[in-house]
Amino acid sequence: xxxxxxxxxxxxxxxxxxxxxxxxxxxxxxxxxxxxxxxxxxxxxxxxxxxxxxxxxxxxxxxxxxxxxxxxxxxxxxxxxxxxxxxxxxxxxxxxxxxxxxxxxxxxxxxxxxxxxxxxxxxxxxxxxxxxxxxxxxxxxxxxxxxxxxxxxxxxxxxxxxxxxxxxxxxxxxxxxxxxxxxxxxxxxxxxxxxxxxxxxxxxxxxxxxxxxxxxxxxxxxxxxxxxxxxxxxxxxxxxxxxxxxxxxxxxxxxxxxxxxxxxxxxxxxxxxxxxxxxxxxxxxxxxxxxxxxxxxxxxxxxxxxxxxxxxxxxxxxxxxxxxxxxxxxxxxxxxxxxxxxxxxxxxxxxxxxxxxxxxxxxxxxxxxxxxxxxxxxxxxxxxxxxxxxxxxxxxxxxxxxxxxxxxxxxxxxxxxxxxxxxxxxxxxxxxxxxxxxxxxxxxxxxxxxxxxxxxxxxxxxxxxxxxxxxxxxxxxxxxxxxxxxxxxxxxxxxxxxxxxxxxxxxxxxxxxxxxxxxxxxxxxxxxxxxxxxxxxxxxxxxxxxxxxxxxxxxxxxxxxxxxxxxxxxxxxxxxxxxxxxxxxxxxxxxxxxxxxxxxxxxxxxxxxxxxxxxxxxxxxxxxxxxxxxxxxxxxxxxxxxxxxxxxxxxxxxxxxxxx
Amino acid sequence: xxxxxxxxxxxxxxxxxxxxxxxxxxxxxxxxxxxxxxxxxxxxxxxxxxxxxxxxxxxxxxxxxxxxxxxxxxxxxxxxxxxxxxxxxxxxxxxxxxxx
Numbered sequence: 050x051x052x053x054x055x056x057x058x059x060x061x062x063x064x065x066x067x068x069x070x071x072x073x074x075x076x077x078x079x080x081x082x083x084x085x086x087x088x089x090x091x092x093x094x095x096x097x098x099x100x101x102x103x104x105x106x107x108x109x110x111x112x113x114x115x116x117x118x119x120x121x122x123x124x125x126x127x128x129x130x131x132x133x134x135x136x137x138x139x140x141x142x143x144x145x146x147x148x149x150x151x152x153x154x155x156x157x158x159x160x161x162x163x164x165x166x167x168x169x170x171x172x173x174x175x176x177x178x179x180x181x182x183x184x185x186x187x188x189x190x191x192x193x194x195x196x197x198x199x200x201x202x203x204x205x206x207x208x209x210x211x212x213x214x215x216x217x218x219x220x221x222x223x224x225x226x227x228x229x230x231x232x233x234x235x236x237x238x239x240x241x242x243x244x245x246x247x248x249x250x251x252x253x254x255x256x257x258x259x260x261x262x263x264x265x266x267x268x269x270x271x272x273x274x275x276x277x278x279x280x281x282x283x284x285x286x287x288x289x290x291x292x293x294x295x296x297x298x299x300x301x302x303x304x305x306x307x308x309x310x311x312x313x314x315x316x317x318x319x320x321x322x323x324x325x326x327x328x329x330x331x332x333x334x335x336x337x338x339x340x341x342x343x344x345x346x347x348x349x350x351x352x353x354x355x356x357x358x359x360x361x362x363x364x365x366x367x368x369x370x371x372x373x374x375x376x377x378x379x380x381x382x383x384x385x386x387x388x389x390x391x392x393x394x395x396x397x398x399x400x401x402x403x404x405x406x407x408x409x410x411x412x413x414x415x416x417x418x419x420x421x422x423x424x425x426x427x428x429x430x431x432x433x434x435x436x437x438x439x440x441x442x443x444x445x446x447x448x449x450x451x452x453x454x455x456x457x458x459x460x461x462x463x464x465x466x467x468x469x470x471x472x473x474x475x476x477x478x479x480x481x482x483x484x485x486x487x488x489x490x491x492x493x494x495x496x497x498x499x500x501x502x503x504x505x506x507x508x509x510x511x512x513x514x515x516x517x518x519x520x521x522x523x524x525x526x527x528x529x530x531x532x533x534x535x536x537x538x539x540x541x542x543x544x545x546x547x548x549x550x551x552x553x554x555x556x557x558x559x560x561x562x563x564x565x566x567x568x569x570x571x572x573x574x575x576x577x578x579x580x581x582x583x584x585x586x587x588x589x590x591x592x593x594x595x596x597x598x599x600x601x602x603x604x605x606x607x608x609x610x611x612x613x614x615x616x617x618x619x620x621x622x623x624x625x626x627x628x629x630x631x632x633x634x635x636x637x638x639x640x641x642x643x644x645x646x647x648x649x650x651x652x653x654x655x656x657x658x659x660x661x662x663x664x665x666x667x668x669x670x671x672x673x674x675x676x677x678x679x680x681x682x683x684x685x686x687x688x689x690x691x692x693x694x695x696x697x698x699x700x701x702x703x704x705x706x707x708x709x
Numbered sequence: 710x711x712x713x714x715x716x717x718x719x720x721x722x723x724x725x726x727x728x729x730x731x732x733x734x735x736x737x738x739x740x741x742x743x744x745x746x747x748x749x750x751x752x753x754x755x756x757x758x759x760x761x762x763x764x765x766x767x768x769x770x771x772x773x774x775x776x777x778x779x780x781x782x783x784x785x786x787x788x789x790x791x792x793x794x795x796x797x798x799x800x801x802x803x804x805x806x807x808x809x
Contacts, residue, residue, distance in 0.1 A: 421802040610759060653753045707746075709791075 097423070097431045097455045097644050098187060099465050099508045101125065103180040110617045111647055111658060112604060112699055114218055114226050114248070116202060117169030119180055121645060124562050124576030126182060126200070128169065129595070133672035133686040133693050134298050134312050135352070136265045137166040137483040143184065143197040143527050144556040144580035144596055148473070148480055151187065151195035154202050155286075157322065158192055162389060163346050163479040165363035167316065170269065173229040173246040173290060175216045175703075183504035185527055186451040188468025189419045189435035190369065192385060192396060193449040196471035196502045197529055206286070207232045207240035209279040212707040220699035222264070224250035238280045244273040245329040255301055256695055257668070259676040261686070263693050265298025266567040267313055290320040299353070300679065310679035312486070315608045320344045335372040341365070352485040353679065354398040359479050364388040379423040389413045390478060398680075402451070402489045405478065408528075413474060415441045419449075431455040439472075444499040447472050463510045471502045475535035477547035484537070488675065488684035489545040498549045501533040519699045521564040530555045532582075539594065539629040540586045543682040552585025570608040577601050592627040595690050599624035615649040617660075626690050630674070638690045641667045655704035666696040727758065728775040728801035730783060731768055731795040736763045746790060754778050754786045768797065775801035 111121040113480035117138045120126040127141040140147035152160040152168065160168035180202050187199040205214070218226040225248065232242035250267045252570060257263065271292035278285040298312035326338040342365040350357040369383030390410040395402040419437035424430075433453040440446045451469030458464075477493045478485075485491070508525035534550040539644035562576035578600045582593040592598075608615045621643045628636045647660030669691035675683035738744055744762040747769055753759055756777030761770040771783065782801060787794045 611757065613752060653750060 073609055087249055097433045097453045098183045099185055100181055100183045105179060105203055105241045108174060108177060111645060112218060112701060113174035115170050115174055116172040119174060122604050124578060125184060131483040132486045133689050134261060134486045135314060135483045136267060136296060138169050143529060143558045144582035145197050145529060149196040151191060151199045153191055153199055155204060156201055157340050157365060161361045163348055166483050172202055173228045173232055175214060176204050176244050178205050186504050187452050187465045189421055189437040189449055190200045190381060190383065193437060193439055193471055194470040194473040196504060205230050207242035207275050211240055215704045216701060218699060218701035221697050222254060223252040231310040238278055240277045242275040244347060246271045253301055259673055260300050261673055261676055262298045262301055265296045267296050269294040284326040286324045288322050310353050316348045318346045333373045337370050340367040350482050355485045356396040357478055357482055357485060358394040360392040361479060362390040377425050382420040384418045387415045393478060397491055398530050399490055403492045405491060413443055415439050429457050461512050465508045468505045470503055475500050477535065484687050486686040487545055488682045489543050492546045497535055498533040500535060502529055502531040504529045518566050524561045527558045536584055538586050550585060553590055554584040556580060556582035570610060572606050574604045594627050594629040597624040597626050613651050619645045628688060630688060643667060655702055657702050659700045662697045663692050664696055668692055668695050713731055726775045728773055730771045730773060730780065731798040732796050733767050734769060734792040734794055750790045751786055756780055
């Protein structure tokens, strides 16, 4: 598939550099692009960054009920459960936890701070248009917080929805979901969309009979309203979103008698964003834009006898300017302001041995300015250099340099290199609240340092003609080196310590992946990743716990000639991990395999999909340590390295009523 | 082995009478989105084997089993998505004439 075919321009009326910020090439003249397939080809040829796009077709290859389930077929991103009780999941990229991946929605920072633990459940699959995964140092435009990369989620736009889309889903655990997105074009300039989502997992199941629910009962309701305005050189997008979620887990109410260990996490979240752009000097693709965004996040965590209530409010503003000085030279510059407010009420189960009880208030304002220059010498060489200076009221001024190079000596090969720095403020409990599902005493070092790391990477992407088809081969290496880091230390029995790094901390990641279309409609992707992530714990450099040494993935996808049937198979091999607390005689987990299959049948107005996850039925035996004594110091539900749920089947229906 | 292949070919030939229908549309196709709209809907007409569209030539070429569908079926299917069609060529007609 050629690049031209790969990209479907759904809207080309206006050039809007500001709405596609992460690619500083002329490609970003497009307001919105939809990549229906062939994500690797898109990545290799266009972007100066090592970027993969998960397009609308890829999102349909698995149930993809929410953001966390959208990476099932992606070899680069791992999604793991944080613990065995709350259902919280976290992303891992380049062998490091999700806090080091900057999450963006429509190219501005979102899902930060207290939203991190359950954020992967906050964006329903049906609402998403595409996801871009950038590995390594990213653009400086979105702030200094990206360390291992950026994940940007593009949501459905009002003017790009052709009527009403919907999805209904039920699985063998009786979890049900329904979501819909509908849009209407009120005038030639104004369009609006309403996005709805409801899910309910209310059945208790305890397959390993440890007395604890394998997954919490979850109820979630969310809705969003979007508005779009487009007229000549002016673009404006406005969105509000509300979410309410209740999680109820822990010991089974029907089996436990008194003194039940319960989990209750109630969350209310409100988001607003307003993006405005004005385009002028068409021959230079010049634009100026203002982005305003805010989030209110209120989470009440009751985990056992520990209570952690957090309010995290954020305000964000960015003013940016971008222009092509000449076809060879692009310049972007901007200023940004970010304000975070945290109010934490902490009552931990064992106040005598923990040091963080009480009410804590924190405000943090960061103001920054950046400039990014892109040089494009023909189609062969692209260089992008970005500098930003930020001032944080707690940590003072800091400087973020990032540089990217892409060299394509021929159509068969693209070489990329990147290097850059990232900084972020850690919030020990807000970002790690599921870790409260432990009987350990919790200590937080006063005066935590701002996290600071370098990331360097190189990659080579080959497009090799084989038997009249193109084999896409990618090889990459990334190195992340922390100068300052929040270390989660669970090496000592009965203690969970959040402390500043004292020593070295780094990760090496090597990944090779290949995609080949054997016949029309039949494509295979094979990937292998090796990683070594180490940190210093109590003076000893050790492997980061619960981080696999390797991962292998094989995906097969077959579509019948008219794409009426689609068959998708994904197999994964997860390598051994180090346990922070040995189980029996070993502190290493075994390697294990996972298998997911989905079959989709398209009809004119709807499609039906049926599938199975974890068909190998691999489960971690006894995922909760000390489950029989939940109030003891040996109790720990956070050493999770494999699924706690067994084989699961599901069926769903997607529908689409177009406006004709 | 040879007899198996012969049998397979015979079965395929008798299974359907493959024809090609080439049409233009009103309104015209303007972009890939128009092409996708046509492809994603017309594929559900019975007997359709392949659909090719060309914005440049303003033509839609459909391979189909003439025993399962007629031009009238395609006209109805295009109408449902807001198009009327004009037939440029239908090889099923030629075959009928040849048989006469």
